[in-house]
Amino acid sequence: MTLEPNERTKLRQFLRERFSLDELKDLAFDLGIDFQSLPHQTTQELARELISYVDRRGQTGCLVTEALARRPDSQLRQMFTELLSAPATPQSSFLALTKALASEIQFNLSRIEEFIQREYRVDNNKIYSRDGEGAFLDYFTCMTSVFDSSETQKVLALMEEGTRAKLFQVYGGFREINDRADALKHAFRPWRASLYVEAVEDFRTKFCAVAEKLSTDLGQ
Numbered sequence: 001m002t003l004e005p006n007e008r009t010k011l012r013q014f015l016r017e018r019f020s021l022d023e024l025k026d027l028a029f030d031l032g033i034d035f036q037s038l039p040h041q042t043t044q045e046l047a048r049e050l051i052s053y054v055d056r057r058g059q060t061g062c063l064v065t066e067a068l069a070r071r072p073d074s075q076l077r078q079m080f081t082e083l084l085s086a087p088a089t090p091q092s093s094f095l096a097l098t099k100a101l102a103s104e105i106q107f108n109l110s111r112i113e114e115f116i117q118r119e120y121r122v123d124n125n126k127i128y129s130r131d132g133e134g135a136f137l138d139y140f141t142c143m144t145s146v147f148d149s150s151e152t153q154k155v156l157a158l159m160e161e162g163t164r165a166k167l168f169q170v171y172g173g174f175r176e177i178n179d180r181a182d183a184l185k186h187a188f189r190p191w192r193a194s195l196y197v198e199a200v201e202d203f204r205t206k207f208c209a210v211a212e213k214l215s216t217d218l219g220q
Contacts, residue, residue: 003055010079011064015047018071024050027070031062032145037107057103058096097155100146101167102219105211108142108174112208115200122193141181142174163214170211173203 003011015024021043028035028050038053040046054063064080077084119130146152147167156164180196 003051003060007079008051008055010076011051011060012044012047014071014073014076015050015067016044018073019043019047019067021046023070027063027066031059031066032149034104034107034143034145037143053103057099059100094155094158097146097152098218101152102215102217104143104146105170105215105218109208109211109215111142112177112200112204116204120197122197141178144171144174144178147171163217166210166214170207170214173207173211177203 019027024043024046025035028038028046031054033050033053035046035050038046038049040049050063051060054060061080061083064076065084068077117130121128156167159167177196177199180192180199183192184196
């Protein structure tokens with residue numbers, strides 16, 4: 001169900017007026033949404049981007065439910081009565097999930113490509129980019145929140161076996177990168193940095209083509 005213009009306006013106004021910027025970030029995080037991937041500098045901008053994000057993925061009901069749980073509002077609840085009372089069918093959950101996975105995969109791939117473009121190398125106890133600038137602990141961590149959610153685990157059984165196997169491959173690659181990043185967070189060591197850079201490059205070689213096609217197929 002796509003939001004009507006008046007519903008979008010009312011919801012944006014509600015989020016802007018009833019939540020601070022940090023509270024909206026917490027709300028996005030608890031919904032499994034990486035707010036850093038949504039362009040924003042103000043509460044109004046984040047509210048707009050957050051609404052667009054969930055509307056494209058059929059997850060507006062999740063946002064409204066969580067927002068009203070934190071800031072009860074009878075008028076907003078009445079406006080979204082039909083959305084909040086609509087039962088979630090396996091098919092609707094499946095479509096929402098696949099679109100969310102497609103978006104997350106594409107976001108991770110863009111981060112990986114940005115990292116590769118900077119051509120990092122490790123020398124002594126620093127990471128250097130292509131232009132020679134030192135970058136201590138300059139790395140990124142892929143998001144895997146959608147795949148790890150309990151909802152995903154329930155709906156994965158509805159997927160065709162080949163698609164499911166490819167998803168596990170791609171997210172296994174993401175986790176390998178995450179593990180290397182976590183090792184760097186605890187204590188920087190040149191050899192750990194080298195392993196991290198290698199993990200990113202290895203993912204690009206083995207899984208990028210598969211991930212690109214998955215993102216396209218799941219997003220349709």
